[in-house]
Amino acid sequence: MEGPRGGAAARLLRQESRALRARVLPPVLLGLAASLAGLCGAWLVARVVAALLGHGDAGWAELAAAGALALLVAALGLVQEGTQLAAGEAARARLRGAAFARLLALGPADPRGVGERASLVIDRVEALDGYFARWLPAAALAMLVPVLVFLAVLWADWHAALVLGLAGLLYPVAMALTGIGAAAASRRQFEALERLSGRFLDRLRGLATLVLFNRQEAEAEALAESAHELRQRTMRVLRIAFLSGTAMELLAAGAIACIAWRRGGGGGDPTAGIFALLAVPAFFAPLRAFAAAYHERLAASGAATALAPLLLAPSGEGLVLETMPPRVVVTFTDVRLSYDPARPPALDGLSFRVNAGETLVLAGPSGAGKSSVLRLLMGFVRPEAGRIAINGQDALSLKPEELRRLSSYVGQKPHLFRGSIRENIRYARPEATPAQVEAAAEAARVTGFAAALPQGLDTEVGEGGWGLSGGQAQRVALARAFLRDTPLVLLDEPTAHLDPGTEAEVMESLQRLCLGRTAIIASHSGMRGRLGRVLEIEGGRVAGPGRQAQA
Structure with missing residues (x-):
């Protein structure tokens, strides 16, 4: 059952990604522009630092240009965040409208309980917000920006570019090691949340009956057990997210250490080495955002698994009335x-x-x-x-x-x-x-x-x-x-x-x-x-x- 369910969830996410492509593209373009401006600013800062060390003739003009580029990067970041929020809102509105319309169309034929329907329209759709607002832009920038930074460092210092390339190749390995079982853990977390939501709503509606049969204490204990299970599964998902972030920090620290060690004993113009050191954070920034948003993908996968049977189910087929008949037999x-x-x-x-x-x-x-x-x-x-x-x-x-x-x-x-x-x-x-x-x-x-x-x-x-x-x-x-x-x-x-x-x-x-x-x-x-x-x-x-x- 896991295979077909996972395939349906992936199909739903692909379908919605295509439908919301116009909303997801602006954050990616803004992220690329901010990275390019950051690289230009890093090169100017490297020239200024080298001049302070007695190499080159950079001065106040370069320092002012670097400051202006830093302000531009901050402004682009703010605009990018706004477009990401807009993409998430558009995704929620589209998915919630589709889910609600589908539930209305099914009517009494839908076998789901009231609590499960509410969880689908509210909790599951809410969990997909981060997939479109953060994960998709982060995934695109994680593929594009490191390549851009690598080419810039390759132009300045091919040895440093080799170190960055090796760190970039190790990143998927680290993510695979920390991500084993992460999707299953997120799916189990949402299943626990759905059970708790449905049980709480159903018991609340039948509270008078529970009190009549003196079952309120037993149901309170059962709800507490369900809440404890949800807490455990949520912490398990968070641990996986923290592990992926730790692996990323270790790779970035190793790359900086290798570049600094190689350039530490050399002479000559240090501009290229300083630029390479400043470019390391720019190289890992999109990968760090990718790792931080990875749990959004896991949450979206679990939510899409529950939503896919509803949203991908074939709608009722048949003929359409051309005109409304005035009388019927x-x-x-x-x-x-x-x-x-x-x-x-x-x-x-x-x-x-x-x-x-x-x-x-x-x-x-x-x-x-x-x-x-x-x-x-x-x-x-x-x-x-x-x-x-x-x-x-x-x-x-x-x-x-x-x-x-x-x-x-x-x-x-x-x-x-x-x-x-x-x-x-x-x-x-x-x-x-x-x-x-x-x-x-x-x-x-x-x-x-x-x-x-x-x-x-x-x-x-x-x-x-x-x-x-x-x-x-x-x-x-x-x-x-x-x-x-x-x-x-x-x-x-x-x-x-x-x-x-x-x-x-x-x-x-x-x-x-x-x-x-x-x-x-x-x-x-x-x-x-x-x-x-x-x-x-x-x-x-x-x-x-x-x-x-x-x-």
């Missing part, structure tokens, strides 16, 4: 669906037909397969056998996103985001005009309770709809469905957990929403026969002939 023919081979199928030869403008209520006990029908129509799962047709055409030939364009979905627990009521309604169709948003709110009777709020539709609500009752949040969800204005409406227990008075108001809005649209409603009680034809489902198949509900 939905037909299920011997549809079969299983989530787990070890368990009975969710749908076992289900067949029914919903005509255009008709409302069908799927009634039955929990596990009968009602929600599976809605998932199939939204493209979150695909049947194993059978045919699903929309207006007589195979619905499975459409892209999953196109299936979701056809429908408006309202569940029993709609989620509201932190923001105003108006913004939560507009979430269904961001391009809608203010008049369309207000019309949808009026149709769902949102304006009725919003008028009593301090700022009407612009009243702020908290994450999860904090500040609104369950019935009010349900009406906001219905307003979203009115705003989408799709030919197909899918409802999953829309009146569950509502008191009789609120349920009556929501039912009135539901009747208005379903009027003229094809609607499929999943309900335990059959909505008491108030919306349309009722089809009893049990064990994934029709339990008996559908009956026409009486008004």
Whole structure:
């Protein structure tokens, strides 16, 4: 498993590197310019020092030029750092947007837990920042700058260039010795972080249940063990990074010692020797930055291993709707669906037909397969056998996103985001005009309770709809469905957990929403026969002939 996973991670990093090439190139060019200016400054300083020793005629002009070049190097370094930060921000934005869009497209079909999804979008993407901001520029400069410095020293003193070349050849050996097992250690660190994040979030959400069964102490100990494991793995990765830095310092010190020892006993003009000594830090500076950024590559490798299955997975293929049909007819023919081979199928030869403008209520006990029908129509799962047709055409030939364009979905627990009521309604169709948003709110009777709020539709609500009752949040969800204005409406227990008075108001809005649209409603009680034809489902198949509900 490690081979394919590592190959997918490398493929993802290569793909993103190509996409962000324009962002990574400026830091490299600025680094090259700073190195060239530094070499010129080093040559001028060498001439000034040689003149102080009685060789040459360098003076204040050379010293002033060297100072100006030093300021230029500092300015280029600041600009380079800014472009590196910009490259990292661009990479994070691109990867986080792609990961979030992919998770939204998968929807309920994604088997990952909430904690693992949050870790992917936040922690894993954050770990890739250093790969684009520091590692890629450092890797490019580590290949280009030492060659530039070597050629400059070769022009001045070929013996010193030979020493630098030998030190440069020993560098990959030192990195290989210190980097054995580093990628695996970083990957294990991120796996430990993912487990800890997921466990903490899941236990936090189920804290009331843990307290009810008196398991809070045991879970606290388990979290402490996971945190200790993460701490150990993080320190192991840091030790590897420090070892690579130590090897680099030893090579640089050895090169300086060899050059100084050779030039120490010689006579003549010392300019070339002084320049060679000053060029040693310039030779090793990009290699030192490369070694310092090496752990960024390790972290990125571990993060990409987790992100690759999500980002490199083939997107849903299929046809795209040219125009939105005004009315739809939905037909299920011997549809079969299983989530787990070890368990009975969710749908076992289900067949029914919903005509255009008709409302069908799927009634039955929990596990009968009602929600599976809605998932199939939204493209979150695909049947194993059978045919699903929309207006007589195979619905499975459409892209999953196109299936979701056809429908408006309202569940029993709609989620509201932190923001105003108006913004939560507009979430269904961001391009809608203010008049369309207000019309949808009026149709769902949102304006009725919003008028009593301090700022009407612009009243702020908290994450999860904090500040609104369950019935009010349900009406906001219905307003979203009115705003989408799709030919197909899918409802999953829309009146569950509502008191009789609120349920009556929501039912009135539901009747208005379903009027003229094809609607499929999943309900335990059959909505008491108030919306349309009722089809009893049990064990994934029709339990008996559908009956026409009486008004």
